[in-house]
Amino acid sequence: MNRIDRVFMDLRNKGQKALIAYITAGYPDIDATVELVHTISDAGADIVEIGIPYSDPLADGPVLQRAASKALEKGLKVCDVFDAVRRIRERSDIALVFLVYFNTVFRYGVESFIKDSKDAGIDGFIIPDLPLEERSEANGVIKRYGLHHIPLVAPTSHERIKEIVKEAGGFVYCVSTTGVTGERDKLDTDMAAYMEEVKRFTDLPRAIGFGISSPEMVMSLKHHCEGVIVGSAIARLIDDPSSVKDFVKSIKKALE
Amino acid sequence: MEKISSRFGNFGGQYVPETVMNALCELETSLSDALKDEAFLKEYKYYLKEYVGRPTPLYFAENLTKELKGAKVYLKREDLNHTGAHKINNVIGQVLLARRMGKKRIIAETGAGQHGVATATVAAMFGMECEIFMGEEDIKRQALNVVRMELLGAKVTPVCQGTSTLKDAVNEAIRDWVARVCDTFYVIGSVVGPHPYPFMVREFQKIIGEETRRQILEKENKLPDCIIACVGGGSNAMGIFHAFYEDKSVKLVGVEASGLGLDTKMHAASMAKGSVGILHGMKTMILQDDDGQIMPVYSISAGLDYPGIGPEHAYYKETGRAEYASVTDKEAIDAFLLLSRVEGIIPALESAHAVAYAVKLAPRLSKDSIVIVNLSGRGDKDVETVSNILEGRI
Numbered sequence: 204m205n206r207i208d209r210v211f212m213d214l215r216n217k218g219q220k221a222l223i224a225y226i227t228a229g230y231p232d233i234d235a236t237v238e239l240v241h242t243i244s245d246a247g248a249d250i251v252e253i254g255i256p257y258s259d260p261l262a263d264g265p266v267l268q269r270a271a272s273k274a275l276e277k278g279l280k281v282c283d284v285f286d287a288v289r290r291i292r293e294r295s296d297i298a299l300v301f302l303v304y305f306n307t308v309f310r311y312g313v314e315s316f317i318k319d320s321k322d323a324g325i326d327g328f329i330i331p332d333l334p335l336e337e338r339s340e341a342n343g344v345i346k347r348y349g350l351h352h353i354p355l356v357a358p359t360s361h362e363r364i365k366e367i368v369k370e371a372g373g374f375v376y377c378v379s380t381t382g383v384t385g386e387r388d389k390l391d392t393d394m395a396a397y398m399e400e401v402k403r404f405t406d407l408p409r410a411i412g413f414g415i416s417s418p419e420m421v422m423s424l425k426h427h428c429e430g431v432i433v434g435s436a437i438a439r440l441i442d443d444p445s446s447v448k449d450f451v452k453s454i455k456k457a458l459e
Numbered sequence: 460m461e462k463i464s465s466r467f468g469n470f471g472g473q474y475v476p477e478t479v480m481n482a483l484c485e486l487e488t489s490l491s492d493a494l495k496d497e498a499f500l501k502e503y504k505y506y507l508k509e510y511v512g513r514p515t516p517l518y519f520a521e522n523l524t525k526e527l528k529g530a531k532v533y534l535k536r537e538d539l540n541h542t543g544a545h546k547i548n549n550v551i552g553q554v555l556l557a558r559r560m561g562k563k564r565i566i567a568e569t570g571a572g573q574h575g576v577a578t579a580t581v582a583a584m585f586g587m588e589c590e591i592f593m594g595e596e597d598i599k600r601q602a603l604n605v606v607r608m609e610l611l612g613a614k615v616t617p618v619c620q621g622t623s624t625l626k627d628a629v630n631e632a633i634r635d636w637v638a639r640v641c642d643t644f645y646v647i648g649s650v651v652g653p654h655p656y657p658f659m660v661r662e663f664q665k666i667i668g669e670e671t672r673r674q675i676l677e678k679e680n681k682l683p684d685c686i687i688a689c690v691g692g693g694s695n696a697m698g699i700f701h702a703f704y705e706d707k708s709v710k711l712v713g714v715e716a717s718g719l720g721l722d723t724k725m726h727a728a729s730m731a732k733g734s735v736g737i738l739h740g741m742k743t744m745i746l747q748d749d750d751g752q753i754m755p756v757y758s759i760s761a762g763l764d765y766p767g768i769g770p771e772h773a774y775y776k777e778t779g780r781a782e783y784a785s786v787t788d789k790e791a792i793d794a795f796l797l798l799s800r801v802e803g804i805i806p807a808l809e810s811a812h813a814v815a816y817a818v819k820l821a822p823r824l825s826k827d828s829i830v831i832v833n834l835s836g837r838g839d840k841d842v843e844t845v846s847n848i849l850e851g852r853i
Contacts, residue, residue, distance in 0.1 A: 257751075258621065258752040258753045259621065259626070259627075259630055259738065259739075259753050261475065261476060261633055261634065261637075261740075262476045262478075262637075264634075265620075268620055272620070275752065280750055281750045281751075304737075305474055306736050306737040306747070306751040306753075307750065307751045309735075309736060309737060309742075309751065310747060310750065311750075311751070331476050331477075332474045332475055332476060332737070332740070334473060334474075334475065334476070334477050334480050335480070336465070336472070336473050337472055337473060337474055354477075355476070355477045356477060357476070357477045357478040357480075358478075359478055359479075359480075359482070359640060361481065363477075363481065367477070378477065378478060381638055381639070381640055381641075382478075382634075382637055382638035383634050383637060383638065
């Protein structure tokens with residue numbers, strides 16, 4: 204069974220919600236990335252999303268843009284990210300997802316990229332610039348390798364949700380608000396109605412991401428979903444692994 | 460509703476975050492309706508005539524022709540449009556569409572500042588809120604255009620991500636649009652971006668070629684042998700090429716900027732040196748490294764300083780309908796000086812690339828051949844850059 208499915212099944216049986224933590228590969232450096240996965244896994248994260256730095260990340264706000272450009276300035280290559288995943292897998296069985304912009308996949312060769320990801324130990328993919336209209340370029344191959352292509356839905360998706368969640372796997376990434384990634388004080392979206400709308404079309408777990416900055420926010424969201432995704436808030440603390448650990452713990456506690 | 464194809468062969472598409480997909484669908488529907496609506500087209504033509512000053516002349520450059528001792532050279536005078544370039548044709552179309560869709564706020568990216576100025580101008584005329592995203596580097600290089608946009612009431616927002624140039628301004632404009640998709644219309648300045656933008660911008664620029672075709676038949680009673688236009692994103696080129704698509708005897712040439720040379724890293728020639736990839740929501744020819752990271756590009760001309768090209772051009776190249784050549788900074792400056800001296804027309808540095816190619820081509824053709832150069836913009840904005848070069852300061 205795919206590790207992502209196992210995570211959600213175990214959590215459902217225990218009546219718990221998933222904590223999905225995002226980190227940018229190679230920020231502050233690639234050795235730190237390997238260690239951070241273990242740190243946030245020990246602190247209670249259920250799934251780790253590893254972002255492959257890209258020069259033109261359209262869906263990201265300033266914090267994650269900076270993280271990606273810092274990693275690239277240091278000369279990070281896609282093959283270094285695959286190496287890091289293999290190193291993580293030597294010591295960990297946590298579910299791992301790549302957050303990757305499509306040009307990275309396309310340039311590498313779609314089939315080769317998916318195959319090498321699977322061989323390294325990746326369980327699924329989030330491709331933020333490959334919407335429903337274009338997803339056939341990767342969807343079939345991902346499935347063929349037994350991995351999940353995790354779809355994104357947005358508060359603006361409405362009648363598109365039905366088609367988007369068809370053929371999807373793993374979980375549904377529910378973008379909390381219009382806009383890019385980054386911490387926010389509050390969310391303007393009517394989350395209850397939005398999450399109900401998603402549920403109407405799928406039994407897949409729903410994870411809410413974009414803008415989640417605090418345990419308080421998680422407390423108010425958790426009743427609407429099966430998981431939350433935290434990214435920029437972790438990136439901000441990244442230079443101090445112990446505060447990353449404390450933050451992840453506090454989010455996990457808020458989910459209980 | 461008839462769907463407009465989102466692709467030109469394998470190129471184009473919609474590689475964007477889900478958050479804007481509904482907005483793109485809404486845009487496509489509104490555009491498709493508008494293009495079939497006589498009242499909309501009448502309004503568009505009205506502003507092009509009364510406000511922009513169309514039709515622009517197709518001028519026989521007699522002195523340049525004598526100088527080059529070959530084909531007759533005609534110039535399509537897009538530099539005579541209001542705001543000094545072809546950019547405003549497209550902006551009029553998109554802003555009228557934005558009004559029709561009930562959008563209150565207009566945003567745009569700009570490189571050299573020409574598209575930003577055109578957008579700020581039209582927004583001022585229609586009394587709409589306007590914000591222009593511009594790379595910090597370009598703000599320094601094109602200070603005068605920043606003042607123009609501000610005089611016109613636009614807010615100019617500096618972009619300091621990435622390379623702080625046009626590509627990053629597009630990224631930031633898309634991010635802003637993602638955040639304010641309900642009340643905002645993003646006016647893209649070239650035949651780039653996710654579908655339906657490349658199609659829409661071509662539709663609002665194709666008037667250049669339609670006029671040119673009519674004008675040359677009136678003057679010469681035959682079609683030209685060759686049409687030359689510079690390409691960054693490629694809107695002036697697609698604007699003049701499109702009406703000649705079926706006229707297979709007419710050779711179409713797009714001229715890219717090869718900066719300091721194709722054998723250096725300092726160029727912006729995505730056709731000559733690029734490969735297929737995804738940038739700004741479209742699949743097209745782009746300049747990228749082995750990992751698919753977008754590479755920094757360079758040209759003396761800020762308007763050609765772009766690491767991609769419109770997907771329809773990629774299709775024209777693949778199918779052989781158009782060919783793509785390149786011209787260096789030095790050749791462009793020589794052409795800039797030549798045209799100023801012999802015709803009394805100071806071209807934009809972008810357009811000077813097309814002139815430079817004509818300078819190479821015309822002498823090789825017979826005297827009864829006809830070459831048309833799309834003179835996409837005027838060069839006032841570039842006078843300082845050129846004077847710095849002549850004085851050896853760059």
